[in-house]
Amino acid sequence: MTVEMDAQALEGFLAEAFPQVAGDFRIEEVEAERLVVRLITQGKHLRPGGTVSGPSMFALADVGIYLAVLARLGPVALAVTTNCSIDFMRKPEAGKDLIAEARLLKLGRVLAVGDVLIRSEGSDKVVARASLTYSIPPAGS
Amino acid sequence: MTVEMDAQALEGFLAEAFPQVAGDFRIEEVEAERLVVRLITQGKHLRPGGTVSGPSMFALADVGIYLAVLARLGPVALAVTTNCSIDFMRKPEAGKDLIAEARLLKLGRVLAVGDVLIRSEGSDKVVARASLTYSIPPAGS
Amino acid sequence: MTVEMDAQALEGFLAEAFPQVAGDFRIEEVEAERLVVRLITQGKHLRPGGTVSGPSMFALADVGIYLAVLARLGPVALAVTTNCSIDFMRKPEAGKDLIAEARLLKLGRVLAVGDVLIRSEGSDKVVARASLTYSIPPAGS
Amino acid sequence: MTVEMDAQALEGFLAEAFPQVAGDFRIEEVEAERLVVRLITQGKHLRPGGTVSGPSMFALADVGIYLAVLARLGPVALAVTTNCSIDFMRKPEAGKDLIAEARLLKLGRVLAVGDVLIRSEGSDKVVARASLTYSIPPAGS
Numbered sequence: 001m002t003v004e005m006d007a008q009a010l011e012g013f014l015a016e017a018f019p020q021v022a023g024d025f026r027i028e029e030v031e032a033e034r035l036v037v038r039l040i041t042q043g044k045h046l047r048p049g050g051t052v053s054g055p056s057m058f059a060l061a062d063v064g065i066y067l068a069v070l071a072r073l074g075p076v077a078l079a080v081t082t083n084c085s086i087d088f089m090r091k092p093e094a095g096k097d098l099i100a101e102a103r104l105l106k107l108g109r110v111l112a113v114g115d116v117l118i119r120s121e122g123s124d125k126v127v128a129r130a131s132l133t134y135s136i137p138p139a140g141s
Numbered sequence: 142m143t144v145e146m147d148a149q150a151l152e153g154f155l156a157e158a159f160p161q162v163a164g165d166f167r168i169e170e171v172e173a174e175r176l177v178v179r180l181i182t183q184g185k186h187l188r189p190g191g192t193v194s195g196p197s198m199f200a201l202a203d204v205g206i207y208l209a210v211l212a213r214l215g216p217v218a219l220a221v222t223t224n225c226s227i228d229f230m231r232k233p234e235a236g237k238d239l240i241a242e243a244r245l246l247k248l249g250r251v252l253a254v255g256d257v258l259i260r261s262e263g264s265d266k267v268v269a270r271a272s273l274t275y276s277i278p279p280a281g282s
Numbered sequence: 283m284t285v286e287m288d289a290q291a292l293e294g295f296l297a298e299a300f301p302q303v304a305g306d307f308r309i310e311e312v313e314a315e316r317l318v319v320r321l322i323t324q325g326k327h328l329r330p331g332g333t334v335s336g337p338s339m340f341a342l343a344d345v346g347i348y349l350a351v352l353a354r355l356g357p358v359a360l361a362v363t364t365n366c367s368i369d370f371m372r373k374p375e376a377g378k379d380l381i382a383e384a385r386l387l388k389l390g391r392v393l394a395v396g397d398v399l400i401r402s403e404g405s406d407k408v409v410a411r412a413s414l415t416y417s418i419p420p421a422g423s
Numbered sequence: 424m425t426v427e428m429d430a431q432a433l434e435g436f437l438a439e440a441f442p443q444v445a446g447d448f449r450i451e452e453v454e455a456e457r458l459v460v461r462l463i464t465q466g467k468h469l470r471p472g473g474t475v476s477g478p479s480m481f482a483l484a485d486v487g488i489y490l491a492v493l494a495r496l497g498p499v500a501l502a503v504t505t506n507c508s509i510d511f512m513r514k515p516e517a518g519k520d521l522i523a524e525a526r527l528l529k530l531g532r533v534l535a536v537g538d539v540l541i542r543s544e545g546s547d548k549v550v551a552r553a554s555l556t557y558s559i560p561p562a563g564s
Binding site: 299300302326328329330335336337338340341344362363364365366367368369370371 | 440441443467469470471476477478479481482485503504505506507508509510511512
């Protein structure tokens with residue numbers, strides 16, 4: 001199991017393919033079955049009270065597994081999320097970035113499955129947990 | 142089972158409690174166990190190719206059940222999502238609003254559960270399906 | 283959209299392919315995008331107190347979508363569940379069969395997605411709600 | 424965080440509260456936030472081809488989090504599953520027990536959340552992954 005794209009290559013790909021959101025994320029670690037990505041929390045991600053919104057946490061979990069798949073397969077812009085189950089367990093700390101630790105559990109020919117733990121920076125409490133399935137387009141499509 | 146807040150009351154509440162996103166949504170129908178809400182699709186919701194992003198569909202499903210709970214309980218700003226499972230089944234049509242039909246399946250003392258079907262306006266194909274659980278704060282909290 | 287197998291054909295298939303469990307289920311209605319199946323509740327399905335166990339409700343939801351897929355595709359014994367999200371909302375009534383109403387939301391080339399509402403016979407309260415994804419083997423495999 | 428019940432106490436509780444299924448499971452490890460439980464695979468758990476059925480894997484994941492909650496709270500027979508999301512990723516190996524590793528991510532006053540990885544004995548490939556939410560009855564009820 002080799003990594004086809006490192007953090008820099010992944011960030012370059014994100015900037016080109018998803019320019020609207022690429023600046024929200026910073027990739028911290030890339031391994032064959034594990035990837036850590038940070039949400040650089042900004043005003044647009046917040047709800048009243050300063051806590052990060054649910055959709056922003058969903059987006060972070062989603063990008064985490066997407067990047068973990070890309071890291072292994074190389075640039076496959078067309079991989080699409082088919083399912084996400086997410087549990088919101090604690091309120092994120094106000095004014096902190098969120099750190100998502102993504103784990104690739106299966107990388108099949110057709111489907112990839114992974115899960116994600118999200119924590120506020122500097123805390124070991126899990127704020128949210130998600131599992132996601134990605135559908136991988138046939139090679140050459 | 143009576144409706145405590147109608148479409149106008151719900152939109153007023155949303156505008157006050159969530160000013161950042163209230164303008165994205167328009168409430169179309171409110172019944173005791175069913176609510177229809179529209180995502181007024183804008184540039185910020187789109188991915189390359191003009192299709193609505195996953196996080197935007199998550200946000201729409203989330204607000205759909207939130208509003209369905211509020212419609213029954215009255216303004217309970219503190220109700221929080223504890224779980225969402227969402228299936229993305231088809232690509233939304235470019236340039237169309239999304240219409241979410243939320244169904245309240247349980248409104249208990251502690252938890253509310255509902256599901257949502259999302260379609261592109263004018264189409265009967267289901268683009269995404271979600272189920273959500275909300276935790277309801279104890280009265281007086 | 284035509285139905286390839288009716289209730290009798292589906293029950294015959296189940297009896298042959300899954301003899302251990304086929305007797306637990308009776309198919310009540312078959313349409314192109316909707317199927318109703320009954321769990322004939324027996325001692326082995328019960329928990330103390332006489333309520334149907336979670337795994338038995340999971341099995342009922344699972345067979346509901348499986349049969350809804352078969353009804354459309356004909357006998358595809360190899361279709362496999364890849365994901366299930368299930369919400370348990372109320373205690374089933376003791377001593378009653380369970381009725382599952384399955385709805386096929388997508389029948390693609392590779393994946394099928396549907397959801398299921400489970401009620402105790404004679405009640406309109408939803409006991410459990412599930413959504414399932416099935417992976418469909420390529421034709422000829 | 425202390426463990427209130429060890430493996431022996433948990434097995435004793437299971438035998439008394441759930442005599443129909445207690446013999447299917449053997450508890451291997453108990454820690455404050457982690458529990459390992461084995462499904463002693465028998466004919467009743469199998470599908471044609473000798474692979475463990477989906478409902479049996481659901482039951483294993485479900486009991487894993489239930490026991491992890493009990494280990495911390497002591498005997499709370501009334502804790503009930505409110506949600507499970509499960510991904511089936513690979514076929515279990517025929518003729519092998521299944522080993523479930525449960526992880527408690529949140530143990531709140533009202534809800535507990537955990538996830539589970541299931542593997543065939545002696546393999547490091549994940550066969551299934553599940554996340555579950557349990558509702559905890561108020562003390563004294």
